[in-house]
Each structure stands twice: as structure tokens, then as C-alpha cells.
Amino acid sequence: MRIVSIGECMVELSGAGADLWRSSFAGDTFNTAWYARAKLPSAMVDYVTCVGSDPISDRMVQFMSSAGIGTEHINRHPTRSVGLYMIELQNGERSFSYWRDQSAARCLADDLDAIERAIQGADYVYLSGITLAILPREKLGDLLSVLSGSNMVFDPNLRPRLWENGDVMRADVMRAAAQATVVLPSFEDEQTHFNDQTPFDTAQRYADAGATEIMVKNGGGDMVVCVNGACETIAVGAPIEPVDTTGAGDSFNGAYLAARLAGQEPHSAARAAHETAARVIQHRGALMDMGNLN
Template sequence: MSLKFLAIGECMVEMAPTGEGTYAMGFAGDTLNTAWYARKCLPADWTVGYYTAVGRDQVSEQMLSFLKESDLETAAIQKRDDRTVGLYMIQLKDGERSFAYWRSQSAARCLAADGTHLASALSGAGLIYFSGITLAILPSEDRAKFLDALRTARKAGAKTAFDPNLRPRLWEDADTMRASVTEAAGCCDFLMPSFEDELAHFGDATPDVSADRYLAAGAGMVVVKNGPEEVICADAGSRQAFQPAPVSSIVDTTAAGDSFNAAFLAKYLSGGDVPASVDAGARLAGKVIQHRGALVACLETA
């Protein structure tokens, strides 16, 4: 297996509350968060890359500098003259976050427009990671090209991991969201949903129902996160449940799922078994939610 972890999606300008009535500017986004934490969790012999599209303006250049400083490979990222990068603002109440977005001109919406460039970006990856947001921001024809490119990469030996991260406001309609996510599940070796989303948008009664539905769609392994409740891990031949350790002080749940995914995949890809991988994911997420913002630089991830 190639020792390259490639995350694909939209990196955005993040405006995060400081706790003092002001906001701090940073860069984040669901798949970028996972790539950032994966770089910290994976051994040094792994390469971690990020693929997206940006503009040619100053803030886009700042974003690229940030990615490079984070030791993420950026060579495949597209630069466009006609677009810039998106922005979001985090609002917090009792540790739970809500978001306001400005992303209509985001260059990332064009990341699959050039099929040749997309195929080149995916070539050589050992693990390709994407999310429902990656799919949602693409025009329908580009979404189809993206999934076809994933299928081709899998035939060439790549593994794929997908967090549905269901965000209905980004989709044309709820039916398209559900159909597209289900189709994408059939392209995946690792499917990593959050039960809260699956309950709200698919009507699943339990995490086991979510796991069964995604397995039936063709996913290889399904890892259902459920906040402080049990994590369900299922594949065609087995099913296990794991209870994460409680977290007493929750400050900000931003990137809880993203960081869990990073640590789980890093441990599993490095030869870990399912229990060790779930433990790694839960421990990192438990640390992340005790701090403000998506990317917590002070954490020890080992």
C-alpha cells in the first residue's frame, strides 16, 4: 500500500471566537481538519496531502502557506483566476457550535471540473479521504466525475474513506443528498458517519441501523460515531461496540468527528486493530473538544 494519505475537499478561512468577544482568523474545513490531525498521528514515513482549488489572491496564498507549514503536500492544488476561498464563522453556545458561511465563490467548487487534473491528483494515493461536504459543493456533473475517479483509483489499489457529514443546506435537495451519499458509500472501504446526522436525515432508529444501511450500499467497514455514546464498528463479518471514556469539560465540539476519523485511520493504517483504532480516535477527539477551534496545536496525539 502506498504510504500517502490524501484528503480532498474545501479548506476555508475560519473566524473562531476567542472567548474575549473577538475572533481569530485561521484555516479549517472538515477534510482539512482530518488531514491536519492525520499528519500528527501518522508515522513520518507517510505523506499527507491535501487536494482542493484556491484563487490567486492574497488570502489564497496565505492558505497555501498554512498548508505547507502544516507539512501537508500541496503540489496538486489547483489555482484559479476567477475564484477565491470560502469563509465561515463559528458561534458557540454551551460548547455546541453553529456556523455562518460565505462560500458562493469558493474555488473548491471547481476541484473536479478538470477530470484529467483530478485523476492526476488521486494517482499514487494509498488512502483517499473525502466527505459529504466534498460532494455537496460540486455541481452534479462534477460529482459524477469525482465518484468515477474514486472507482478508478480503487481499481489501481487505493483505499477510500468517507464521512457523510450531512449538511442539507449545501445540497440541491434532501433526496439528492441521500442518493449521492448512498452512492458514495459503495465506493468506500471506510464509512465514518455520525449517528446524530443519520437519525436526522435518514431516520435511522439506532447506530446499528445506520451501519446496516451503509453496509448494504457497499461500504467495506462502517464506523458509526455517536458523541459520548458507544461507537459501532461493523463489516460484512463482524460487529463491535466501544464505549469512549467520558469527557468532563467540553469547550467546543468543532472537529470532534474530524479528529476521531484522523486518529482512527492513522492507527488502523499503521497496523492497528479495530479496538486500538477506536481508542485512538476517541482519545484524540476527547482532547480536541476541551479546547477552542478546529485545530488544536498544543495536543499530544501519540
């Protein structure tokens, strides 16, 4: 069993007291890889990105490796380094400041042959809208061509600040979704940027694009899962007051893919993933210690 996740990992700064900041490493696709590895230790989970050749990049790669995440497909850039973001919290909800415009990860699609080698034999190849957004426009089609034929899993993870404009974001997200087998959207984002009225609308749009399995996350609300056109609502119970929502969707995605790879049906995988995300939002930062998840 093998999952390959493609995207950007960054230095994360989160509050540790007045004028104090704690550093770690995180990023949506890496977070998903982390939680997939935590929930299914028997699986191989590899991360594909580009980092620098400097000490902080060395620390990042060592951090990944120490967590049991494969790093052999990570490229090194000779002059760029990794990006950085800072989390600020208010009532458990996060806001971010980013420094990533010149990150090495923006060059992750420069060596497409390396990506093609990395995804060989993978049960799932995972990427997000952020993976697409950080690439130069001319590289997007090339990357999707390399991924064609793989069992691609896609989280739209709509972040308009990373895109030229909303129309470009929506077009490129749907272009990628049309190639995906599994799509893992978040209803709040889809409602905002695609004007979906219900989670069923979101599921139907991605099914119409060609995805055969759509798992619509919905924060604290009921979720919707559709497989081959058959949809069902998944009740999640009373909402939970979060400490920090950072990584909620990513942890859901990782746990969902782990459960599906282990043979669970979509509805039971969704419930297991929701339980994982509910635990993650009770702690600060994107990554919860693996030993506390099982």
C-alpha cells in the same frame, strides 16, 4: 504510507473576546488531513482542492505546507477566492455562518486528470459529503468515476443546507458510500436524516451499500464498528463536557485513519481516535496544535 484528502478548506473565524475574532484555516477534509498528519508523522498526507490566486489563498497554502501537508496537487483559480465561516458557541456547542457560494473549491473537480494523478499510489483517498455537496451536480459522477478503484474513505457529514433538498442529499451520499471501502458516519446525523434507530442500523445500511469497514461515531455514546459484517460495540466511558465541539468528528477520522494505516485493528484504532477527539473538544477552534496531540 500515503493519504490523499479531497475537499474544501476555508478561512475560520472563532471568538477571541468581545467583538474580537481570531482567524485560522479549517474545513472538514482539511481537518482530517491535519490530524492524520499529526498522529502519523511518517505518512505522506496530501490535500487536493482549488483555491484562488490572491494573498489569502497564498497564506492558506503556506499554512498547509508548514504543517507538513502536501500542496502540490492544489489548483489555483484566476478569479475566485477561498470561502469563509464564523463559529459561534453556546455551552460548547457550535453554530456556523458561511460565505462560500463562490469559493474556488467549488471548481475542484474541473481538472479531473489532476485528481487522477493526485490519488495514484494512495493507501486511502478521503472525502466527505461536503466535498460532494459543493460540486456542480454534473461533476459528481465524474469525480466518483475518477475515484473508482481507489481505497476510498467516506464521511457522509450530512449538511442539508448545502444540498438542493434532503432526497438529493441522501441519494448522493449513498451513491458515494456504495463506492467506498471505509465509511465514517456520525450516528446523530444519520438518525436525523436517514431515520436510523441505532448505530447498528447505520452500520448495516452502509454495509448493505457495499462498504466493508464502517465506524459509527456517536458523540459521547458508545460507538459501533463493523468489518466484513462482524460488528462490535465500543464503550467510551463517561461523557466529557466540551469547550468547543468544532472538529471533533474530523479529528476522530484523522486519528482513526492514522491508526489503521499504522497497523492497528479497527477496535483499537477507534479507541485511540476517541481519545484524540476528547482532547480536541477541550480547546477552541477546529485545529489543535500538532505538538500537543502526541
